[in-house]
Amino acid sequence: MKIDPASKSDLSAQIAAAIRDAIMQGDLIVDERLPSESELADQFRVSRPTVREALKRLAAQSLIRTQRGASGGAFVNRLSYPDAYAQQITTSTLLLSMNAVRFDTACEARYALERACAGLAAERRSPDHLATMRAEIHRQSQPGLSDEAFCASDVAFHRALVDAAKNPVLSYQLAGAVEAMQPLMNIITFTARSRERIVTLHTRIADALEARDGRSVDLSLRELADYTVSLADRVMQHRKQAS
Amino acid sequence: MKIDPASKSDLSAQIAAAIRDAIMQGDLIVDERLPSESELADQFRVSRPTVREALKRLAAQSLIRTQRGASGGAFVNRLSYPDAYAQQITTSTLLLSMNAVRFDTACEARYALERACAGLAAERRSPDHLATMRAEIHRQSQPGLSDEAFCASDVAFHRALVDAAKNPVLSYQLAGAVEAMQPLMNIITFTARSRERIVTLHTRIADALEARDGRSVDLSLRELADYTVSLADRVMQHRKQAS
DNA sequence: ACTTTTTTATTTGTCTGACATTTAAAAGTC
DNA sequence: GACTTTTAAATGTCAGACAAATAAAAAAGT
Numbered sequence: 001m002k003i004d005p006a007s008k009s010d011l012s013a014q015i016a017a018a019i020r021d022a023i024m025q026g027d028l029i030v031d032e033r034l035p036s037e038s039e040l041a042d043q044f045r046v047s048r049p050t051v052r053e054a055l056k057r058l059a060a061q062s063l064i065r066t067q068r069g070a071s072g073g074a075f076v077n078r079l080s081y082p083d084a085y086a087q088q089i090t091t092s093t094l095l096l097s098m099n100a101v102r103f104d105t106a107c108e109a110r111y112a113l114e115r116a117c118a119g120l121a122a123e124r125r126s127p128d129h130l131a132t133m134r135a136e137i138h139r140q141s142q143p144g145l146s147d148e149a150f151c152a153s154d155v156a157f158h159r160a161l162v163d164a165a166k167n168p169v170l171s172y173q174l175a176g177a178v179e180a181m182q183p184l185m186n187i188i189t190f191t192a193r194s195r196e197r198i199v200t201l202h203t204r205i206a207d208a209l210e211a212r213d214g215r216s217v218d219l220s221l222r223e224l225a226d227y228t229v230s231l232a233d234r235v236m237q238h239r240k241q242a243s
Numbered sequence: 244m245k246i247d248p249a250s251k252s253d254l255s256a257q258i259a260a261a262i263r264d265a266i267m268q269g270d271l272i273v274d275e276r277l278p279s280e281s282e283l284a285d286q287f288r289v290s291r292p293t294v295r296e297a298l299k300r301l302a303a304q305s306l307i308r309t310q311r312g313a314s315g316g317a318f319v320n321r322l323s324y325p326d327a328y329a330q331q332i333t334t335s336t337l338l339l340s341m342n343a344v345r346f347d348t349a350c351e352a353r354y355a356l357e358r359a360c361a362g363l364a365a366e367r368r369s370p371d372h373l374a375t376m377r378a379e380i381h382r383q384s385q386p387g388l389s390d391e392a393f394c395a396s397d398v399a400f401h402r403a404l405v406d407a408a409k410n411p412v413l414s415y416q417l418a419g420a421v422e423a424m425q426p427l428m429n430i431i432t433f434t435a436r437s438r439e440r441i442v443t444l445h446t447r448i449a450d451a452l453e454a455r456d457g458r459s460v461d462l463s464l465r466e467l468a469d470y471t472v473s474l475a476d477r478v479m480q481h482r483k484q485a486s
Numbered sequence: 487a488c489t490t491t492t493t494t495a496t497t498t499g500t501c502t503g504a505c506a507t508t509t510a511a512a513a514g515t516c
Numbered sequence: 517g518a519c520t521t522t523t524a525a526a527t528g529t530c531a532g533a534c535a536a537a538t539a540a541a542a543a544a545g546t
Contacts, residue, residue: 011529012299024333030341036497047530049292052498053299056255060300061333069538070496079337090267090304091330092415094322098273101412108363109412116359120351169344169352172335173420177412254500279526290501295527312509313525 011046012053018044019054023063023076034064034074062087081172088176096180103184103232110181111225113174114158115218120165122214129164133157133206141199150195151186155179157202164209188231197227254289255296262297266306266319277307277317305330324415331419339423346427346475353424354468356417357401358461363408365457372407376400376449384442393438394429398422400445407452431474440470 022028035043040051055074058064062083064074077083096106121129136157140150155178162174201224208216265271278286283294298317301307305326307317320326339349364372379400383393398421405417444467451459 009528013302016303020333024336024340026340038497049295049531050529052292053296053528056296056299057303059256060259060303061330063337066498067538068498068536070494071539072497072537074498078341079334081338081342084334084338087304087334088331090263091322091327093267094306095324095327095415096412097267097269098321099324105410106412109410109416112359112363112408112410112413113356113416116355120355165355167348167352167355169339169349169420170355172338173352173356173416177416252499281526292502293500296499309527310509311507311527313523314510315508315526317527 011044012050012057015040015044015046015051015054016057019058020061020063028076030076030078032076034076036073081168084172085175088172089179092176092180093183096184103188103236104229106181106184107225107229107232110177111221111228113177114162115221115225117162117165117167117170117174118217118221119214120167120170121161122209122212122217124166125164125209125212129160130206130210132160133202133209136160137199137202137206140195140202147186151182154185154198155182161205161209185228188228188235193231198224201227254287255293255300258283258287258289258294258297259300262301263304263306271319273319273321275319277319279316324411327415328418331415332422335419335423336426339427346431346479347472349424349427350468350472350475353420354464354471356420357405358464358468360405360408360410360413360417361460361464362457363410363413364404365452365455365460367409368407368452368455372403373449373453375403376445376452379403380442380445380449383438383445390429394425397428397441398425404448404452428471431471431478436474441467444470 019028019034028034034040034055037048037051037055041048044051055064055066058074059066062077062079065077066072066074095101136153139145139153140157145153158178159175162178163171165171201220204220205217205224208214208220262271262277271277277283277298280291280294280298284291287294298307298309301317302309305320305322308320309315309317338344379396382388382396383400388396401421402418405414405421408414444463447463448460448467451457451463
């Protein structure tokens with residue numbers, strides 16, 4: 001069923017890969033129970049701790065879940081959207097923070113992706129999405145709002161925009177990109193961002209969405225992107241001068 | 244430094260979360276060495292196997308790498324683009340295959356994302372990208388080509404289009420989406436897809452890209468998307484009739 | 487006969503201790 | 517000084533044990 005070439009290193013990684021392949025290939029279906037740890041140990045000719053390490057690897061990717069007790073065991077997990085979001089966010093966040101991705105590169109990518117939703121969102125937006133966006137705009141225009149709260153509201157606004165496209169796959173992809181950008185965005189927000197300008201642009205986007213004018217949404221998003229990038233440039237130049 | 248509330252279950256998961264947080268927070272930087280497994284065991288007041296399970300969880304997410312021998316240990320890993328790709332692909336593939344995502348939903352998402360690259364790609368495409376695309380088009384028009392090879396070439400073509408935008412973050416996001424769609428796409432291709440039509444549209448895209456006409460690229464992509472979705476509809480209807 | 491309680495078996499979670507293997511650095515040798 | 521050998525530290529793996537949770541079976545009580 002699943003074998004294991006005695007080639008090179010790390011038995012637990014090999015076992016994890018074998019089980020992962022079986023799941024991806026469809027040999028193991030959702031909610032199916034894997035053999036018990038002891039049985040797997042016998043099957044693969046390794047000890048139980050080694051099997052356990054392999055299972056933990058899979059659990060870390062939400063591929064399996066485990067239950068204790070009689071008739072417990074490891075079960076193939078249905079990968080839910082929230083789980084997938086979470087992993088995408090950690091992966092994307094780390095990728096951006098560890099690879100010295102330039103702010104404008106990330107920003108360009110983010111708004112390009114978001115603009116991909118503009119047309120669909122204009123077609124399909126429901127009153128709920130509009131209400132959410134209006135509410136966030138209102139919150140953003142409150143004078144006493146902290147920087148953190150403003151950023152959170154900003155994310156919620158754009159999240160609503162993406163969700164308005166009513167395509168869960170798009171939402172899933174975009175959630176990772178937007179969330180991962182947040183730390184980078186905060187650097188800008190906390191220094192130079194004009195809330196007034198942002199609120200104006202957000203309002204324009206909401207208006208265009210309400211009018212189901214996809215082209216106008218797209219234009220406003222592009223303007224927002226350009227503004228954000230120009231801000232970033234200014235912040236970077238400022239830093240260069242300071243050092 | 245990192246503690247561990249004796250609240251609820253699964254020590255290895257808690258420890259993994261603590262270390263993951265430390266990495267994401269920046270308390271542990273790239274290439275920094277974690278304490279040895281024995282030291283971590285002492286620190287968290289657990290046994291070494293438990294620590295090891297936690298470390299394997301992190302290794303599964305490419306957050307750490309391990310080296311044997313003296314001055315070995317677990318090191319914070321720089322998450323590389325290829326590693327991130329790989330994870331994105333497994334996650335996306337499983338998400339799509341396990342959640343009964345409708346083909347047209349996935350297809351819509353894929354082409355929406357790809358169209359997000361159209362403008363940038365038209366601006367920045369290099370002769371290399373064009374050459375790759377032309378070569379793939381040529382391969383696709385060979386009569387003896389197997390279905391598998393045609394699909395692979397299709398992926399390579401679209402990959403080149405995305406890469407032409409010269410934004411690694413976009414490439415990273417799109418690679419996952421496109422690859423994850425492949426199994427679904429194959430269902431269509433192996434039944435009803437007209438290669439001639441595809442090649443014609445691909446050629447039009449390449450021509451528009453050569454002319455740096457972003458708008459035209461976008462239109463051709465939309466046409467390709469519509470064609471693919473209509474094909475899918477036909478295949479589904481055909482199946483419904485058969486059953 | 488039906489419900490409640492108790493027992494039991496199974497399975498994961500965790501610990502202890504040991505040995506194997508790899509690898510870099512220290513010690514020794516020419 | 518360059519080379520070889522030894523050593524120590526670390527991960528990788530194993531074996532066996534006990535704890536804890538849990539569902540099913542068995543027993544008890546009404």
